[in-house]
Amino acid sequence: MSSAADILASSELLAKYEPVIGLEVHVQLATRTKIFCACPTRFGDPPNTNVCPVCLGLPGALPVLNRRAVEMAVQAALALNCRINRVSRLARKNYFYPDLPKGYQISQYELPLAEHGHLEIEAGGAGRRIGITRVHIEDDAGKSVHEGFRDSDRYSYVDLNRCGTPLIEIVSEPDMRSSEEAYAYLTELKQTLQFVGVSTCDMEKGHLRCDANVSVRLKGAGEFGTKAEVKNLNSFRFLREALDYEIARQVAVLEGGGAVEQETRLYDPSTGQTAGMRTKEHAHDYRYFPEPDLLPLEISEKWLETIQASMPELPAAKRKRFIEEYGLRDYDARVLTATRPLAEYYEKAAAAAGNPVEAAKWVQGELLGRLNAEGKEITESPVPPEHIGELIRLIAEGQITGKLAKEIFPKMFATGEAPSKIVEREGLKVMGGGELEGIIDEVLEKNPTQVAQYKGGKKTVIGYFMGQVMRATKGQADPKQVNQLLRKKLG
Amino acid sequence: MDVAALTIDRIREDLAARRYSAAELATAALEFAQAENPKTNAYLHFCPERAMAAARRVDERLARGEDPGPLGGVPVAVKDVILTKDVRTTCASRLLEKYVPPYDATAVARLEEAGAVILGKTNCDEFAMGSSNENSAFGPVRNPVDPERVPGGSSGGSAAAVAQGTAVAALGSDTGGSIRQPASFCGVVGVTPTYGRVSRYGLTAFASSLDHVGPLARNVRDSARLLQVIAGRDPMDSTSAFAPVPDYLAGLDEDIRGLKIGLPKEYFQDLATETGDLVAAAVETLKGLGCEIREVSLPTTEYAVPCYYVICTAEASSNLARYDGVRYTIRAEDAESLIDMYRKTRGRGFGAECKRRIMLGTYVLSAGYYDAYYLKAQRVRTLISRDFQAAFEQVDALVAPVSPFPAFKLGEKIDDPLEMYLSDIYTITGDLAGIPCMSVPCGRTADGLPVGLQILTNHFQEPLMFRIAAAYERAAA
Numbered sequence: 001m002s003s004a005a006d007i008l009a010s011s012e013l014l015a016k017y018e019p020v021i022g023l024e025v026h027v028q029l030a031t032r033t034k035i036f037c038a039c040p041t042r043f044g045d046p047p048n049t050n051v052c053p054v055c056l057g058l059p060g061a062l063p064v065l066n067r068r069a070v071e072m073a074v075q076a077a078l079a080l081n082c083r084i085n086r087v088s089r090l091a092r093k094n095y096f097y098p099d100l101p102k103g104y105q106i107s108q109y110e111l112p113l114a115e116h117g118h119l120e121i122e123a124g125g126a127g128r129r130i131g132i133t134r135v136h137i138e139d140d141a142g143k144s145v146h147e148g149f150r151d152s153d154r155y156s157y158v159d160l161n162r163c164g165t166p167l168i169e170i171v172s173e174p175d176m177r178s179s180e181e182a183y184a185y186l187t188e189l190k191q192t193l194q195f196v197g198v199s200t201c202d203m204e205k206g207h208l209r210c211d212a213n214v215s216v217r218l219k220g221a222g223e224f225g226t227k228a229e230v231k232n233l234n235s236f237r238f239l240r241e242a243l244d245y246e247i248a249r250q251v252a253v254l255e256g257g258g259a260v261e262q263e264t265r266l267y268d269p270s271t272g273q274t275a276g277m278r279t280k281e282h283a284h285d286y287r288y289f290p291e292p293d294l295l296p297l298e299i300s301e302k303w304l305e306t307i308q309a310s311m312p313e314l315p316a317a318k319r320k321r322f323i324e325e326y327g328l329r330d331y332d333a334r335v336l337t338a339t340r341p342l343a344e345y346y347e348k349a350a351a352a353a354g355n356p357v358e359a360a361k362w363v364q365g366e367l368l369g370r371l372n373a374e375g376k377e378i379t380e381s382p383v384p385p386e387h388i389g390e391l392i393r394l395i396a397e398g399q400i401t402g403k404l405a406k407e408i409f410p411k412m413f414a415t416g417e418a419p420s421k422i423v424e425r426e427g428l429k430v431m432g433g434g435e436l437e438g439i440i441d442e443v444l445e446k447n448p449t450q451v452a453q454y455k456g457g458k459k460t461v462i463g464y465f466m467g468q469v470m471r472a473t474k475g476q477a478d479p480k481q482v483n484q485l486l487r488k489k490l491g
Numbered sequence: 492m493d494v495a496a497l498t499i500d501r502i503r504e505d506l507a508a509r510r511y512s513a514a515e516l517a518t519a520a521l522e523f524a525q526a527e528n529p530k531t532n533a534y535l536h537f538c539p540e541r542a543m544a545a546a547r548r549v550d551e552r553l554a555r556g557e558d559p560g561p562l563g564g565v566p567v568a569v570k571d572v573i574l575t576k577d578v579r580t581t582c583a584s585r586l587l588e589k590y591v592p593p594y595d596a597t598a599v600a601r602l603e604e605a606g607a608v609i610l611g612k613t614n615c616d617e618f619a620m621g622s623s624n625e626n627s628a629f630g631p632v633r634n635p636v637d638p639e640r641v642p643g644g645s646s647g648g649s650a651a652a653v654a655q656g657t658a659v660a661a662l663g664s665d666t667g668g669s670i671r672q673p674a675s676f677c678g679v680v681g682v683t684p685t686y687g688r689v690s691r692y693g694l695t696a697f698a699s700s701l702d703h704v705g706p707l708a709r710n711v712r713d714s715a716r717l718l719q720v721i722a723g724r725d726p727m728d729s730t731s732a733f734a735p736v737p738d739y740l741a742g743l744d745e746d747i748r749g750l751k752i753g754l755p756k757e758y759f760q761d762l763a764t765e766t767g768d769l770v771a772a773a774v775e776t777l778k779g780l781g782c783e784i785r786e787v788s789l790p791t792t793e794y795a796v797p798c799y800y801v802i803c804t805a806e807a808s809s810n811l812a813r814y815d816g817v818r819y820t821i822r823a824e825d826a827e828s829l830i831d832m833y834r835k836t837r838g839r840g841f842g843a844e845c846k847r848r849i850m851l852g853t854y855v856l857s858a859g860y861y862d863a864y865y866l867k868a869q870r871v872r873t874l875i876s877r878d879f880q881a882a883f884e885q886v887d888a889l890v891a892p893v894s895p896f897p898a899f900k901l902g903e904k905i906d907d908p909l910e911m912y913l914s915d916i917y918t919i920t921g922d923l924a925g926i927p928c929m930s931v932p933c934g935r936t937a938d939g940l941p942v943g944l945q946i947l948t949n950h951f952q953e954p955l956m957f958r959i960a961a962a963y964e965r966a967a968a
Contacts, residue, residue, distance in 0.1 A: 053592075053594050057813050059580070059695040061693075062692050062727060062728050064727065098817045098829070101818070102812070102813050103812020285858045287809070287853065287861075288856075289806075289856055289861070289865060292698075292730075293696075293699050293729060295730065
């Protein structure tokens with residue numbers, strides 16, 4: 001727990017209370033173009049270049065809803081086990097801000113795209129189902145730039161490239177009871193959405209943004225306490241720190257005889273604290289009303305079926321299948337389904353190897369470790385999954401030993417070459433037949449004392465011979481075969 | 492040539508006969524309009540370069556032996572709430588005084604593709620809010636019939652230009668009667684098409700669910716010609732209709748014998764006036780043309796004005812939020828904070844009527860009031876639409892007055908907003924129902940003030956509406 005939180009309330013005090021947390025998560029959909037116009041959603045272009053009359057909110061411009069954005073939002077909602085509203089409505093959310101050129105955001109209010117979903121999470125060793133109230137679509141605002149200009153002391157600048165980027169907002173039920181659960185929920189949410197391919201969920205680029213509604217109540221109390229909305233939780237670490245701080249702050253307020261105020265608070269990562277932004281009296285009245293420029297959004301049976309058919313297997317289902325079909329342990333299945341490309345990689349490797357358990361070991365142990373060390377994604381792996389399969393087959397066929405394979409793998413990783421090629425070039429084949437027998441005979445001849453000991457009943461001395469033979473073959477012999485030959489020759 | 496007497500048919504003939512070129516016509520029309528404009532202030536500004544370029548394109552087509560387009564060479568005016576690329580579009584507001592849009596409204600682009608020559612941009616009430624054109628930041632428009640009187644509004648400049656002869660036809664916009672009422676006040680034809688029939692792309696939004704772009708012209712045929720060109724699906728406007736556009740000229744010469752015409756009785760109460768008499772005479776004319784006249788009832792009419800002023804102000808409060816000082820013409824540079832900048836900019840930039848409507852609209856959408864006002868108004872709107880549907884089961888079309896009174900004097904109603912709002916009492920229902928409706932001149936009062944007859948038909952029944960209007964126009968001539 002962060003030190004900022006420790007100062008506020010002791011763990012004894014905290015233990016008296018139960019936090020109640022709900023998250024509002026904004027996710028940028030990975031469409032190529034914006035939600036109401038054809039401008040690109042590309043990140044990092046010069047300011048105010050990816051704009052047109054529609055996303056600039058010029059007089060007379062009208063929105064036209066991006067079909068692909070709706071499909072992605074429906075995919076996300078289906079992945080979150082939501083019920084899709086066959087007719088939903090876009091609505092205007094009115095507020096003034098310099099980076100909001102229309103003076104309103106086009107969002108959804110009554111009749112959102114989807115409702116009544118849930119997500120299964122695991123926190124503290126126990127599984128929990130977190131309810132999802134709603135998923136709705138909306139457009140993003142632009143970006144105000146307050147620093148970096150010569151006259152930044154007097155003016156702010158506005159970049160409208162991001163304006164009109166499609167977002168979904170995913171509102172959870174207040175079902176989380178600790179920062180760990182909130183962390184697990186956000187993790188599962190991110191993984192699920194990445195799996196479906198509707199968003200990169202890149203928090204650094206703002207593709208995943210999180211606000212939290214937090215309250216505390218005495219354990220066993222029936223009613224919720226007054227909640228505060230905490231904003232700016234834009235990394236997993238910030239989420240946990242901010243929640244821990246806010247929980248401790250509210251406990252301290254209540255223990256001090258005060259009352260928690262309903263307000264919006266901003267998390268400051270540099271102090272680890274939350275601070276009040278505006279209270280309820282100053283809360284925005286967004287004056288929502290149905291967007292008259294857009295017709296009600298209808299999702300036909302046929303369209304919904306098409307979208308459903310396009311859904312990939314979701315992480316939870318995939319985990320289950322990996323355990324049942326491939327005989328993986330729960331932990332391994334979890335690791336290998338962390339992302340869709342990783343799961344796909346693993347399945348290819350398993351198929352090529354003809355041995356899913358061995359493939360899991362190699363992918364997790366050798367490959368992921370090396371990728372992590374180089375900060376690479378699975379998609380950037382220099383080793384294709386077929387090569388891992390081939391390596392496992394070479395071992396199974398007795399052509400190389402496991403020990404040899406471990407020496408070959410770094411070379412595969414460095415060069416991208418197939419293991420068979422490396423084996424051939426470096427002459428790493430397993431030594432067998434007459435050559436191996438000759439070496440064994442030689443070792444036995446050189447060590448008459450130990451031979452005598454063995455014959456005298458001290459069978460453990462075979463370990464000594466093994467070592468000698470392996471050293472003499474430079475590890476190119478199959479230990480199993482060496483062991484068999486030794487026993488035969490020693491009688 | 493007598494520019495003020497031209498019709499579209501006449502121009503087509505003259506250009507085909509090479510009596511003058513489109514460029515010559517444009518030059519003459521511009522000269523005439525610029526010379527006449529001080530009398531009415533109908534135009535806010537002219538766009539001679541754009542006009543001459545358009546005229547030259549028409550002449551090039553003619554020189555190549557091609558058709559000059561359905562509106563080839565026709566000098567038109569465009570209400571200044573409709574965007575024209577590279578030509579100032581002010582919405583008659585200080586807030587957009589210097590605003591030059593980077594794109595054309597779909598209706599404007601279609602006019603020019605059809606060969607029309609846009610002379611300039613016409614005055615109107617600020618952001619199309621008003622019924623007298625007195626809410627323009629750039630001075631009122633005077634009615635060409637009587638300069639002491641208003642031309643109606645909000646498309647007062649477009650109606651005045653057509654009546655004055657400084658444009659053969661014009662584009663206006665209608666949210667609660669803003670085409671039909673000024674058309675009736677100035678004695679020209681004004682058409683509000685079915686909602687969704689003409690793209691709103693490039694029409695500065697006042698109340699999106701009620702805004703229409705439509706034509707004003709000196710006769711029914713010309714108005715139909717303009718609508719023919721600007722109507723049709725536009726992928727840039729999600730609310731524009733997919734229904735194919737029929738030939739609006741085809742039925743214009745047909746008789747109207749046997750048509751059932753309904754008179755909504757609610758529109759004829761309290762109409763023991765000259766306006767009432769003129770409309771009654773027009774009804775007699777229709778009867779004489781073989782129409783069967785029936786009284787019908789639109790019982791929810793009495794709720795139309797409050798319903799309209801809740802919905803249109805709600806939408807306006809949102810649509811006008813973008814004029815916040817961050818962009819466009821005006822920004823209060825003496826502001827101490829962002830909020831202060833918003834307040835000062837908008838406080839100084841908007842005229843009284845816009846402010847009134849923004850405040851009303853903000854109020855009716857506020858938390859705690861939404862259900863009582865906005866939601867209820869939407870329900871009333873549905874009832875009003877149902878009234879019309881029920882009426883159209885009994886009759887083919889409805890006729891009614893356009894306005895309870897003819898053009899009033901400048902300043903007469905400007906200090907009494909409620910009285911002003913009531914001048915739209917017969918026109919806002921058509922907008923609320925989204926049905927096509929038009930004003931066709933039906934005579935003048937003893938003072939010489941024009942009065943309009945309103946014809947309303949069911950959704951997409953513009954051909955029937957034009958047919959009745961044309962038959963009446965012929966009979967009344």
